Amino acid sequence: MKALRLMDWKTEPELVEVPKPTPGPGQVVVKVGGAGACHSDLHLMHDFEPGTMPWTMPFTLGHENAGWVDSVGAGVTTVSEGDAVAVYGPWGCGKCERCRLGIESYCENQAAAPVVNGGGGLGLDGGMAEYLLVPFERLLIPLPADLEPATAAPITDAGLTPYHAIRRSWPKMTPTSTVVVIGIGGLGHVGLQLVKATTGARVIAVDNRKEALELATKMGADHVLPSDDHAVTAIKDLTAGHGADVLLDFVGASATMELARTAARPLGDVTIVGLAGGSVPLSFFAQPYEVSIQTTYWGSHPELVELFDLAARGQLHVETTQYSLDDAPQAYRDLKDGKVNGRAVVVP
Numbered sequence: 147m148k149a150l151r152l153m154d155w156k157t158e159p160e161l162v163e164v165p166k167p168t169p170g171p172g173q174v175v176v177k178v179g180g181a182g183a184c185h186s187d188l189h190l191m192h193d194f195e196p197g198t199m200p201w202t203m204p205f206t207l208g209h210e211n212a213g214w215v216d217s218v219g220a221g222v223t224t225v226s227e228g229d230a231v232a233v234y235g236p237w238g239c240g241k242c243e244r245c246r247l248g249i250e251s252y253c254e255n256q257a258a259a260p261v262v263n264g265g266g267g268l269g270l271d272g273g274m275a276e277y278l279l280v281p282f283e284r285l286l287i288p289l290p291a292d293l294e295p296a297t298a299a300p301i302t303d304a305g306l307t308p309y310h311a312i313r314r315s316w317p318k319m320t321p322t323s324t325v326v327v328i329g330i331g332g333l334g335h336v337g338l339q340l341v342k343a344t345t346g347a348r349v350i351a352v353d354n355r356k357e358a359l360e361l362a363t364k365m366g367a368d369h370v371l372p373s374d375d376h377a378v379t380a381i382k383d384l385t386a387g388h389g390a391d392v393l394l395d396f397v398g399a400s401a402t403m404e405l406a407r408t409a410a411r412p413l414g415d416v417t418i419v420g421l422a423g424g425s426v427p428l429s430f431f432a433q434p435y436e437v438s439i440q441t442t443y444w445g446s447h448p449e450l451v452e453l454f455d456l457a458a459r460g461q462l463h464v465e466t467t468q469y470s471l472d473d474a475p476q477a478y479r480d481l482k483d484g485k486v487n488g489r490a491v492v493v494p
C-alpha cells in the first residue's frame with residue numbers, strides 16, 4: 147500500500163510503498179477514510195532538531211484519523227469489520243492512573259506505551275496511508291451516523307486539542323466574559339465554535355490572514371481582529387478597558403504569546419497551544435495580576451466522546467479541504483503557505 151512517510155527529521159515526507167499491516171491479538175486495522183494534516187507535522191518536518199522527540203524514523207504521518215474497521219485481531223470484541231470509527235490519537239500504556247482516567251496524552255508509564263509521548267503519525271505509523279494499524283481496540287470510538295470519516299478525522303485533534311484547553315477554562319467563560327482565540331486555522335476555527343457551543347462567552351478571533359478572519363466570522367466569532375500592533379488596544383477597547391478573561395494561543399510565537407499575556411484581564415487564563423516556539427518573560431509584574439499562563443497537550447478520551455456527541459447534534463462544523471493520498475505532499479505545502487481554509491484532510 148501507499149504511505150506518506152517522514153524518512154528523517156527536517157526533511158519533506160515521501161510517498162512510498164509499504165506492506166499492508168495485519169492485526170495482532172487485540173489490534174485493529176482501519177481502512178483510512180480521512181487523515182488530517184496538522185501544523186505539528188510541519189514542525190516535525192522543519193523545526194524539530196533530531197532528538198527533540200525520542201522517535202525512530204521513518205514513520206507514516208497522520209495523527210488525526212478516522213475510517214472503517216478493515217480487520218480485527220484475536221480477542222477483539224468491541225468493533226467489527228465495516229464499523230465507522232475514529233482513532234483516539236495519544237497512545238499510552240493503558241494501565242497507569244492517567245491512562246485509566248482516559249488522558250493517555252499524559253501517560254505516566256511511557257516505558258510501557260507503544261511509543262514515548264506519541265501515537266500513530268507521531269513516532270509510529272499514522273493514517274496517511276491506505277490502512278492504519280491501531281494497537282489496542284480501546285483507542286477506537288464509534289462514529290455517529292451521518293458523520294463521514296473525512297470530517298470526523300480532524301475532530302480527534304483539531305477538535306479535541308482546543309476542547310481540552312477550553313474545558314479547563316470553562317469556569318472563566320461566563321456570559322459576561324470575553325475569550326480571544328488567536329490563530330484561526332485547523333484548531334482555531336473549531337476552537338472558537340466550541341467556546342460558542344459550550345459557554346456564553348463572547349469571542350474575539352485574531353489572525354494575520356484575511357481568509358482566516360472571514361472563516362472566523364462565518365463560524366460565529368463576535369469580533370475579528372488582524373494580528374498586529376493594534377490588537378491589544380483593540381481587545382481592551384472591546385472589553386471596556388478590562389482585557390480578555392481567557393486567551394487561547396493557537397500559534398505560540400513570541401508575538402502572539404506577548405499579545406495574549408498583555409491583553410489578559412486580571413484573574414484571566416492564557417493558554418499556549420501552538421508550538422511555534424515563542425517565549426515571554428514571567429515575573430510578578432510582567433503580566434496583569436493573577437493571570438495563569440499554561441500550556442496544554444491534546445486531550446482525553448472522554449472529552450473526545452463528548453465532542454462526537456456535540457458533532458452528532460450539528461453543533462460543530464469542520465471546514466475541510468480534501469486531498470488524495472498522491473496529493474498529500476501538496477496538502478502540507480498549502481498548509482505551510484497559509485492556503486488552507488480550516489483543515490486539510492487526506493482521503494486515500
Ligand code: NAD
Nearest residue numbers: 185186329330331332333353354373419420421442443444
Ligand atoms: P494552522 O496552520 O492550520 O493554523 C494556524 C493559524 O495561525 C493560521 O490561520 C495562521 O494564519 C495563523 N497565524 C500564524 N501566525 C500568526 C500570528 N502571528 N498571529 C495570528 N495568527 C497567526 O495550524 P494548526 O494545525 O491549527 O495548529 C496550530 C498550532 O497548534 C501549531 O503550532 C501546531 O503544531 C499546534 N498544535 C498543538 C497541539 C497541542 O496539543 N498543544 C495539538 C495540535 C496542534
Ligand code: ZN
Nearest residue numbers: 184186209303
Ligand atoms: Zn496535531
Ligand code: ZN
Nearest residue numbers: 239242245253
Ligand atoms: Zn499510561
